[in-house]
Amino acid sequence: MATLPSLITRDVEKIAAPTGNIYQSVSVISKRARQISTKMKEELNNKLSEFASTVDNLEEVFENREQIEISRFYERMPKPTSVATDEFLAGRIMFRKPEVEDTTRNNNI
Template sequence: MANLKETKASATTKTLNKNVVDQQTGNIYEAISVVAKRSIQINSEIKKELLEKLEEFATYTDSLEEVFENKEQIEVSKFYEKLPKPHAIAIEEWLNERIYFRNTKTEA
């Protein structure tokens, strides 16, 4: 997930034409299923990347009374909060035909 800054996915909810969404499959339910699976993949990639970056700045203390604010962690968290949601990125990839999919039922 190297192109998070370069994604052109909408950060807000957007209504899409059903015919455009199901153009590749001919079936809206199949298209939504493919986008949902890709969205789950994107979400896990983002989560893994975020946890790796936050781990770099982690400070371990045994005291429950002391709470430290780490500015680097806050900046990283703010960046990830501003990103488009995984489903928006998946839909953008789907509409630009950047998702490879295949139906194993029709291939058999």
Template sequence: MDLKKVNAPVNTETYDRNKIDAPTDNIYEAISVIARRAEQINTEIRKELIDKLEEFATYNDSLEEIFENKEQIEVSKFYEKLPKPHALAVQEWLNDKIYYRNTEEDSQE
């Protein structure tokens, strides 16, 4: 996922309920799919952030050698300014970028 090219809103936004539940005809199912995707996005972002911050990690036990690293601060600020995972997931849902299927319908066939 390219986080620099996302166009999800950073602030709270009100969505039309009919647009959210249109693909599933069930608002609860739609929210469930969006929530699962938000968890996946959050895991991806967290892993990426940890990998980048480990580059700056120092493995000294001395508290006297703690100092501010400007690159580390810039990386942290970038991730703080990103839209929240649920906003990214809703944006993907509205743009039909999330694949989902109902397993109950598959088992009945």
């Protein structure tokens, strides 16, 4: 069984191209990754809450196979940063650059 590589080399110029600045691109990617991570956590918590038990029986806790399988499924999913980076490079993330203020107007005060 072949495994996927754990590290992917990214071309910095391709990442910087949409914004013109690598730091702005990384900022956009990180904000999207945070959104994806939050959504994944909510989904996982909702699925696991279906199995929540008020019984404090340790044997039940260790034998709940459904919870374990759900957790393993989410562990095997691509990481939010990888998903966000792929979305960014494919042009599927909408972002706006903040407008640069005209400093000549501020000098007249």
